[in-house]
Amino acid sequence: MAKRILITGAAGFLGSHLSDRFIKEGFEVIGMDNLITGDMKNIAHLLNHQNFEFFNYDVTQFVHVRGELDYILHFASPASPIDYLKIPIQTLKVGSLGIWHLLGLAKEKNARILIASTSEVYGDPLVHPQTEDYYGNVNTICPRGVYDEAKRFQESMTMAYHRFHGVDTRIARIFNTYGPRMRLNDGRVIPAFIGQALRGQDLTVFGDGSQTRSFCYVDDQVEGIYRLLLSDYTDPVNIGNPDEITIKDFAEEIIKLTNTTQKIIYEPLPADDPMQRQPDITRAKEILGWEPKVSRQEGMKITYEYFKGLTEEELFKSEHKDFSRHIKR
Secondary structure, three states, X not given: OOOEEEEEOOOOHXXXXXXXXXXXXXXXXXXXXXXXXXXXXXHHHHOOOOOEEEEEOOOOOOOOOOOOOOEEEEOOOOOOHHXXXXXXXXXXXXXXXXXXXXXXXXXXXXXXXXXXXXXXXXXOOOOOOEOOOOOOEOOOOOOOHHHHHHHHHHHHXXXXXXXXXXXXXXXXXXXXXXXXXXXXXXXXXXXXXXXXXXXXXXXXXEXXXXXXXXXXXXHHHHHHHHHHHOOOOOOOEEEOOOOEEEHHHHHHXXXXXXXXXXOEEEEOOOOOOOOOOOEOOHHHHHHHOOOOOOOHHHHHHHHHHHHHOOOHHHHHOOOOOOOHHHEEO
């Protein structure tokens, strides 16, 4: 009999790719998303699949799933600065009430649960590269603190259920991930730069561009998450690509990739924006036998082709199709 897995945030960027992977592996996938930031077009190709069903539901409410359940992936959360600055209360609630309800469901069903944490738990790091043993440098009351603290609380709640109730848990600390199905207008570096290039706009770099990021292609990220879920390891694991680059150098790479003539313009750096991001993936290598395979150059070509294939309407304004007949409420 096929294993059953619940994926929250299934209509989002990562959630939709995870849904694809688990369908491919022969799982019965239950997708759940309240569509506050997710998009049904990301899973439109799965809606008629016999092993996929979708529920339009907010996990900050009580969560119930009929029948047996083997695994839960909790990926429901705004994940971009534009989103969590626009909906700060919902961001905090999905990282507190949402994880509480899903941990309760995991306990009830005797299911293994993996939560999507983030490199943002490290804040503006004083340790470089960041290891899982580093506790972080986070401003709890800054605007972006709603996301950082939601994820930090989510980790604490997960470990509490693991230790007190014996729930089988996994924690993935996800670093910057990119690929097809990202939203152009979500405020993250890659879609922002590519969107500006395709619209003929200058590329906006915040600060002087010396801050660094490390970008992991989505297929590599999904592979790491898949291996972590099926492993026996319960402490947090960094999943990311340690190939570090400054934002200024990355903007220049985008200009070269897109063959555009735009220039780079500079704007003030947002408050508490981390200056360095680079995962130490020693633990993932040793525990999971995992490391990224797709180079930034290769992954960016695929991602650029995806965005280049968008219609003019999609490029300037998101398109929302009616998939209501497929949604269970």
